[in-house]
Amino acid sequence: MRPLLLLPEIVLFVGGLAVLLGGSFLPRTRQWVTRVIAGVASVVAAVLGAVAMSGTSTTAMEGTFIVDTTTGVARLVAALGALVVLALAADEIDASPRESEAYALLLFSTAGTLVLAGADDLLVVAVGFLLASVPLYGLIGITGTALGAEAAMKTYLLGALLGILLLAGITLLYGVAATTSYAELTDRLAEAPTGVVAAGLVGVLGGLMFKAGGVPGHFWVPDAAQGAGGAVAAFLTTVPKIGAVIAVYRLVSVLPGTLAWPALVAALAVASMTLGNLAAYGQTDPRRLLGWSTVSQVGYLLVPVAVAGRSDLALPSLLLYLAGYTVTNLAAFAVTTALPTGRELAAYRGMARSYPWLGAALAVALLGLLGTPPTVVFVGKLTITAAAWDAGYAWLGVLALLNTLVSLFYYLRWIAALYAHPTGQLPETRAPLSWSRTAALVTAALSVLLGIGAGPLWTILA
Amino acid sequence: MLSLIIFLPLLGAVALVVIPRLDGAAARWLWVVVAAADLALVTGLWLAYEPPGAGRLAFEERARWIPGVDSSYHVGVDGLSLPLMAMTAVIFLACAVFALRDQDRPRTRAALFLFLQSVSLGLFAAADLILFFLFFDLSIVGMYFVIAGWGHGDRGRSAMKFFLYTFLGSLSLLAGFIGLYVAAEPHTFDMVELAEQTPLDGSPTAGGLVLAAILLGLAVKTPTVPFHTWLPPAHTDAPAVGSAVLAGVLLKMGTYGFVRIAMPMLPEAWRAWAWVVLVVGIVSVVYGALVALAQTDLKRMIAYTSVNHMGYVVLAVGAAGILTEGTAQARSVAVTGAVTQMVSHGLITAALFLLVGVFWERAGTYDLGSYGGLAGPAPRLATLFALGAFASLGLPGLSGFIAEFQVFAGSIAVAPVTAIALVGLLLTAALFLRALQRLFSGPTDGASRGFGDLRPAELWSVAPLLALSLLIGVLPRPLLGVVEPAADLVVQLVGR
The missing domain is CATH 1.20.58 (Methane Monooxygenase Hydroxylase; Chain G, domain 1)
Incomplete structure (x- = not known):
């Protein structure tokens, strides 16, 4: 037992x-x-x-x-x-x-x-x-x-x-x-x-x-x-x-x-990332947008699963992506709970001017979810793509990269709002809630630090 | 030493962000001091530099980063990267000086530009593909914030277009890098090892596809026709210092990638597709010049001349891939010309964009027709602008001539068809002379009335850039002495 x-x-x-x-x-x-x-x-x-x-x-x-x-x-x-x-x-x-x-x-x-x-x-x-x-x-x-x-x-x-x-x-x-x-x-x-x-x-x-x-x-x-x-x-x-x-x-x-299970998992991966990205495109509620974004992230997570056993990179890259994604996604959600009244993307207009640190945390989180270096999700994305390619699924890796490009549209729309000039009447916002704010800053910083320290992390995972 | 040069600006940026109660003036001066210190360090590096020889880099530093995919923090310099690093440090210092009077959120801006400086220096020093990609991507993010935050006009849209376009390029580049990684045995992202292995030689299809992915990424960043459409709006709506860095430094990341990555690592594919590169280069030269000629907006005009000038570089590296008997010397001259052109264009175009920023600051318009007779109220501006224009059109005695002369001397010997691109020289001469005439001669009218001449900060930022261009034009040896051995090596590597 x-x-x-x-x-x-x-x-x-x-x-x-x-x-x-x-x-x-x-x-x-x-x-x-x-x-x-x-x-x-x-x-x-x-x-x-x-x-x-x-x-x-x-x-x-x-x-x-x-x-x-x-x-x-x-x-x-x-x-x-x-x-x-x-x-x-x-x-x-x-x-x-x-x-x-x-x-x-x-x-x-x-x-x-x-x-x-x-x-x-x-x-x-x-x-x-x-x-x-x-x-x-x-x-x-x-x-x-x-x-x-x-x-x-x-x-x-x-x-x-x-x-x-x-x-x-x-x-x-x-x-x-x-x-x-x-x-x-x-x-x-x-x-x-x-x-x-x-x-x-x-x-x-x-x-x-x-x-x-x-x-x-x-x-x-x-x-x-x-x-x-x-x-x-x-x-x-x-x-x-x-x-x-x-x-x-x-x-x-x-x-x-x-059984041709790799094809099935690869198909689920492509469907998840594509559908999630396309559906996130039109969202105006930040949490709903993040919700669709997580659907697309599952697609990326399934890429190393589809090549399980065919590449040495598959398992470590999956674990790295999981850890990186968890940290980064939590950072993005933490910003939305720090500003609970902002339930529209428009409410984030000019937010970075009022709260520069929180704005930076959100920018890091969104760029991280996108897969911008040196955040840990980038290392994850790089290694899952390399794993797919290594296993002979180059097309799956290329589709993951193409989907990254599609996802840029909606992440960037949010970031653009953050740093835009506040126009007209700003909705009344209270100061960011402290626990969420701290959580956002810590997780965003962690997302970058884990990316820079990906070497030691990898030795643990591999 | 090298890491200090790369990360000193970043330290400055962090200091700007975390030091409490730093006022605007202090932030602006801190920026100047850090940029000047970094330039001093790069100068020291240049003085201590010895050509490292084949397959090696000078001032090499290496630390483990992601051992699982054999990617490391690996930096080093050679004759290709050192001139570009020096140019980068010069341009960023010029921008720091130029912005000394600008009151618009100086602290954040200084931090952002110092960040961009670290990123740019890091890219030119990178000897690992993933490190290169990291800096490549961060340069996009940094420049996005510069345009969106400090630009004018329809800046949100322009910044978005810039981001989308160049991000597409960077992903394509990443796909190409992963292709190289997977083909290499053992798998690695290390540039030096990949250049030694040339993993895709002998597999024309895979090599061609990987080269296509890398070329697409670099072509978007350079930019060459037909991937240049992001450039004019980005430049038009960017602030003056942003345009100077974008055109002066960021565009070079694309062309630098040709000589650093595409040519040494994929020689066989490069030779197979050199004609395509060559033709794209010729088209960029002629098309860029023609469209520039048709502009009525001064800044857009200069933006299009960048397409034209980068076209010479693309043409030269294309010619270097065409192996005909007994032309090794000529190909080497072409590559030397290409690298010289990168440095020269960086200096000249940064100076021109800073001067164009003066127009916007004084009169709020880039329209050529709104000005006239400016030589009267603004003689210093007229002198510097004329000098910049002559340098840009390739007048002997200035750096543009040295670069373009070598580009053509080398390329025409290899592929006589490149002589078509000589038309580009003629067209740029015409458009700059016409612009000079419309801006500075005739009666002082329209927006020219009450136009203040250059202030000290503006003068002392632009004049050194043009002085350097003049220096290279008159005394090219110190620069060419560094570039030539490296260019010879690239030509050897492509000829393998």
Whole structure:
């Protein structure tokens, strides 16, 4: 069994329970205590995850959960990502009626993401999927606004549909392979009828694409990013992707060569990046714009997945991109929660003059998402393109670069507004909220520093 | 030493941003001091420089950056990069001096230009493709903010067009770089190793495609016809110092890429496609000159002469790829001319754009027809502008002549068809003389009335640039002595 190998996940889950119980005994004005508990749980999980990375790769729970570098990176990034989200929440939902519940759900969902990331068995994938998804439905609707309710409903319906598809896919694969363990799946599936394996794979991928927010499971992302609270939006566009994309990577790595899965994943990658970029183009709500932008980022994340096993660069570049994307995307969302009244791109006109540091953080985050050097996403984009090219998928790399060009339009539109002359009557804006502001500055700086320090980072990942 | 030169301006920029309560005047002087110190360092570098020999770089520095894809912080100089670094330092100092009187957010602007200076110097010193790309991209970002923040007219749109266009170029360049990386064995982004390996020799299709991607990226930045359409609006709406840096320094990044990356790393593909490059060069020369001739807007006119002048460089490097018996010497002369032209054009066009900025500052218009008889109220402006115009049209005794003479002497010997481009010389002469006549002669009228002559800051920024052009024109040896060995090497590498 060796349950201690799952200590980071356990810490997050138990932390969530403590927050939930503690919250019911605390008056509303002192709910911040639960935030501290949640923060401590995240930090402890991150530290434990980092410590576990120094060991060799091993499995727990009868070989159904794998603890290796990849799991370690996922733990570190997801836990620290959750910590940043808690900082954003400090401004937004401090002393609100559902504060401690929100933190508990955040921790549960993070734990679910990590279960997904470490899953070495199809049934564990299903468990991770549910543990990561169910709290999300609640989180999205927790603000109680009309848009939030609509987004929660949409997410729930799509999640239920694709979740069933995932379970059906697992059933099919189990049916032909007589096992759900990844260790035996390769050989068993090679002998199984290809059509059934393909159908099963499509089902599982569909469910995971819902979690990752990529085509075809992306419909809920822009609505949820717009309708949910800022902190929740920051969470759901970053942390769940970590588990989902890694789960896809692990799954395709054990598929037999009889199946043309690289073509399927490459097609999903191209569809995600293209659709996300084109749809983001016309948006005027900054969070909805970022929501579509995350759909396109999933497309880039799937590029190294499509060449899994064909290039030595695939796995390290995927992990680097995941870490870089998480940091950079959180920076962009942190700016939107620092200025909660600016729900239109027009409200950002001339913002950099009033708040130069926050403006710079947003510019760095947006240029980072675009893939401008020396931010870490650039290194990620460079290495995923190199990985695709190296594996003989030069066209996929070129399409990723072309999509980058398309994405320039909407990122630049926002940056242009930031530095434009303020015209006419400025909408009344309050000073940026301090926790979010700090989070934005720290994550934006981190995005640049990680890019400059990509060398040491790479040696950890490779 | 080299890293200090590259990052000293960046340190200055950081200081400008973080020092609290720095007033405008202090910020402007800090900019001048940092730029002057950097120029002093580059001068020291030049004095200590010895040609490093084949496959080597002087003042080399190397540190691990992304070992997973064998990309490192690798910088060094040779006869191709050193003159451009010196020119960069000179132009940025001139801009700092020129902007001494400008009150428009001086602190941010000084920081932005110092950032751009670091980026430009870094690009010319880079010996790693990813490092090169990093600086290439950051130069776009920096210049975008210069145009969008301090420009005039329809600057938002012009800046956006500039960004989109050159970003397309940079992505194409990146695709080409990755192609080189994947083809190399072992995989590397190191320029010196790639030039040694020439990984795509022997595979004409892949080599051609990678070269096409790199050429597209460089052609957009240079810019050559037909990728030049971003240049006129960007120049027209940029502030004077922004235009000076854009035309003087940033355009050279494109042409520098030809001699630094495309020719040494893809010699076989370069030889196969040299005719295309040559023709694009000729078309750029003639078309740029013709369109410039048709302009009524002074700044647009000078912008189009940049297309024309960069055309000479493209033509020369194209000619260097055409191997005919017994022309090695001529090809080497052409490449020397191309590098000299980069330096010369940088100095002259920066001076002209700064002077054009004076027109805008005094009268708020670039329209040639609005002026007349300016020589009366503004004799110093008239003198310097005339000197700049003569230098630009290639009058002997000035740097433009040295450069263009070598370009043609080399190219015509290799490919007589390049003589067509001589028309460009004639046309530029015509358009500059016409502009001089319309601006400065005749009765003092229209916007010329009450036109103030050059102030000290304006004079002392422009005059040194033109003095350097004159110096190179009269005493070219110190420059050519540095460039020639490197040009010989490039020609050898292409001839492999």
